[in-house]
Every structure is written in C-alpha cells, then in structure tokens.
Amino acid sequence: MELIEVRSPREKRLFLELPVSLYRNDPHWIRPLDQDIGQVFDPKRNKHFRHGEAVRWLLRREGKVIGRVAAFVHKRSAEAVGGMGFFECVNDERAAFQLFDACRDWLAQRGMEAMEGPVNFGEKDRWWGLLVDGFFKPVYGMNYHLPYYRDFFERYGFRTYYEQYYYLYKLSRQMPEKYLRRSERIARDPNYSARHIDKKQLEKYAEDFRLVYNKAWAGHAGFRPMGKPQALQLISLVKPIMDENIIWFAYYRGEPIAFFIMLPEVNQIFGRINNGKSGLVEKLRFAWLRRRGACRKMFGLVFGVAPEFQGKGVEGYIITAAAKHIQPMNRYDELEMTWIGDFNPRMIHLVESLGTEKVRTAITYRKLFDESKPFERAPVIR
Numbered sequence: 001m002e003l004i005e006v007r008s009p010r011e012k013r014l015f016l017e018l019p020v021s022l023y024r025n026d027p028h029w030i031r032p033l034d035q036d037i038g039q040v041f042d043p044k045r046n047k048h049f050r051h052g053e054a055v056r057w058l059l060r061r062e063g064k065v066i067g068r069v070a071a072f073v074h075k076r077s078a079e080a081v082g083g084m085g086f087f088e089c090v091n092d093e094r095a096a097f098q099l100f101d102a103c104r105d106w107l108a109q110r111g112m113e114a115m116e117g118p119v120n121f122g123e124k125d126r127w128w129g130l131l132v133d134g135f136f137k138p139v140y141g142m143n144y145h146l147p148y149y150r151d152f153f154e155r156y157g158f159r160t161y162y163e164q165y166y167y168l169y170k171l172s173r174q175m176p177e178k179y180l181r182r183s184e185r186i187a188r189d190p191n192y193s194a195r196h197i198d199k200k201q202l203e204k205y206a207e208d209f210r211l212v213y214n215k216a217w218a219g220h221a222g223f224r225p226m227g228k229p230q231a232l233q234l235i236s237l238v239k240p241i242m243d244e245n246i247i248w249f250a251y252y253r254g255e256p257i258a259f260f261i262m263l264p265e266v267n268q269i270f271g272r273i274n275n276g277k278s279g280l281v282e283k284l285r286f287a288w289l290r291r292r293g294a295c296r297k298m299f300g301l302v303f304g305v306a307p308e309f310q311g312k313g314v315e316g317y318i319i320t321a322a323a324k325h326i327q328p329m330n331r332y333d334e335l336e337m338t339w340i341g342d343f344n345p346r347m348i349h350l351v352e353s354l355g356t357e358k359v360r361t362a363i364t365y366r367k368l369f370d371e372s373k374p375f376e377r378a379p380v381i382r
Contacts, residue, residue, distance in 0.1 A: 134360025158365035
C-alpha cells in the first residue's frame with residue numbers, strides 16, 4: 001500500500017470522490033458539497049491556517065485509492081493535542097491503521113502528545129465526531145460513517161473523550177406546561193424581550209452572538225474568546241441558507257443574554273441533487289426545491305445563555321417565544337438539535353425536558369501517544 005500526500009488538483013479530486021464509491025449502496029449517505037470540504041483545506045478561506053497547518057493523504061493499493069485522512073495542528077492550542085479527520089477507508093484494518101499511523105507520526109513531529117478524531121480543522125459545528133448510532137440521513141455539516149469505522153478507532157487505541165447526542169423534536173408537540181408558565185412570567189417583565197433576527201442587521205446580530213458566546217462558553221475546556229471577524233465569518237457562512245424566522249435572540253434591558261440559532265435542514269435538498277457540486281445549475285435547482293417546500297426540517301446549530309441568566313427561566317423563554325412564532329408558520333415539521341456533549345448535563349436535561357427523542361450518538365475519540373500516561377475524559381461543565 002502506498003501513502004500519498006494530497007497536493008495536485010487530481011489528488012484533491014480523488015480525496016473528494018473516494019466516499020462516492022464507499023457509500024454507493026448506502027441509501028442514507030448524502031454527499032457533502034465539494035466546496036464545503038475544500039474550504040477546510042484552503043488557507044485563504046480557513047482562518048485556522050493563521051496559527052496552524054493541515055495535511056491530507058490518500059492510501060492507494062494496486063493503483064486504486066482505498067482510504068483517505070487528514071491531520072491538523074493548532075499551534076496556539078492550550079493542550080499538546082492535534083486533530084485528525086475526514087477519515088474514509090475500505091473495510092481493511094491494516095489500511096486504516098496505516099492512515100492513523102500517518103496522522104500520529106505527523107502530529108508527534110510537531111510536538112503533539114495526543115490526537116483527537118474524527119474532528120474538523122475548524123469550528124465544532126461541522127464534521128465533528130464519529131457516528132456510532134443513528135445511521136439515517138445526516139443533517140447538513142454532520143459526519144456520516146460506515147459502521148465498521150468504530151472498530152478501527154477502538155482497536156487502534158482511541159478512547160472515548162466525550163459522546164455527542166442528537167435529539168429530535170416534533171413541532172406538532174405542545175410545549176411543556178412548565179416552560180409556558182416560566183416563559184409567561186419572564187414575558188411580563190418589560191426588561192426582557194425576544195425576537196428573531198433581521199437579515200438587514202446581520203452585523204449587529206453577529207456581535208450579539210459573540211458577546212453571549214464568549215460568556216456562555218468561558219467554562220468549556222480549551223475555550224478561546226471569539227473575535228469580531230470570526231463572528232462575522234460565521235454569520236456569512238450560514239447566510240446563504242438562513243431563515244430569519246428561526247434564529248432567535250433574547251435581551252435584558254437591551255443587552256443580549258441568549259441565542260437559539262436554527263437553520264433549515266438543507267440536506268433534505270442536497271440529498272435530491274446529490275452530486276457535491278455548487279454551480280449555477282445546482283443553485284437554481286436548490287432555489288426551486290426550497291421554494292417548493294422540499295425542506296421541512298430544521299436543525300439546531302447552537303444554543304447559549306449568558307451565565308448570569310442561566311437557571312432563571314430564560315432558556316424556556318427563548319424556546320417558547322421561538323415556538324409560538326414558528327409553529328403557526330407550518331413551514332417545518334421537526335427540529336433536530338445537534339450536537340450536545342455528555343460533558344454538558346444541564347443542556348441535556350433542558351433538551352430532554354422538552355419531550356425530545358435521542359436519535360443519534362457520535363463519539364469524539366482521543367489517542368494518547370504515550371499510553372502509560374493516565375487518560376481523562378472531557379471535564380464536565382458544572
């Protein structure tokens with residue numbers, strides 16, 4: 001078997017096309033957009049290259065590509081932990097281990113003492129974690145994997161760093177009574193307000209998001225505050241598919257205190273186009289299908305409440321306000337909330353108390369290069 005570093009346009013194309021052959025007979029797989037994968041490895045479009053680097057490999061046997069993987073390192077990481085991801089491979093343990101070895105050796109040469117995977121060279125809202133349960137059509141930006149990958153990771157010595165849960169909520173359900181009561185109590189206080197965004201003021205909402213995010217995520221391990229350019233970049237990434245009716249913010253005396261960001265589940269459309277391309281023809285088909293109501297599902301991208309307002313009913317307030325606006329629209333049937341780590345028991349309790357159903361599980365693994373060192377799972381957020 002021959003390991004090849006991806007450099008040429010042809011090798012980049014082979015990297016994108018390998019999954020097409022692996023998932024050819026899987027009715028649930030939806031091909032990610034080539035441009036979405038490509039921008040991860042484009043230094044001009046991925047800000048993580050400013051303080052990091054990435055590499056990709058193909059594995060070839062008898063002239064045929066049978067595997068691929070990527071490794072990446074953030075030079076400003078608080079821990080000496082690198083990342084690996086975009087792993088795909090035929091059902092051959094020796095081939096899989098050769099790809100894992102390439103990541104380990106490359107990361108060790110750069111001073112890393114462990115690697116996490118499969119993860120993204122970017123934000124955690126995309127391509128993060130190995131799917132181990134819930135093998136049905138993935139939501140946009142979510143990893144979808146062949147079931148035998150789990151054995152590859154665990155036999156190699158990867159261990160569970162944390163589990164990630166996905167929950168489904170049917171919009172036909174009534175909001176629980178306790179949410180309605182607490183929401184009404186807060187709604188009577190004129191200091192509080194909740195509203196969906198206005199596309200004409202995206203810069204303002206990007207800043208509101210940043211302010212709440214930096215407060216709400218400060219207790220997470222390895223947290224780095226988000227800057228204004230990063231917040232604007234995130235908004236620009238989701239702008240093409242956003243529906244302003246399903247992105248909500250809550251305020252106290254005019255200051256942002258919470259957000260609930262949902263997006264249309266556009267994989268319901270991409271699954272019908274399913275060629276990975278994003279040219280004019282595909283954009284026209286996408287627009288036509290969306291106007292025809294082909295997208296009946298939302299996915300919850302991120303939810304956050306400033307710490308000083310947690311436990312006061314603001315969580316229920318913003319969810320209830322959004323539900324009262326969205327349910328009568330009859331535009332969506334269900335919401336999939338993605339993903340919630342097992343290190344966040346408060347968020348799990350909140351979501352489960354809504355009457356949701358856990359429908360998928362993914363795992364983010366960590367592999368210590370020196371296995372004599374003690375292994376610790378991700379710290380729980382208290």
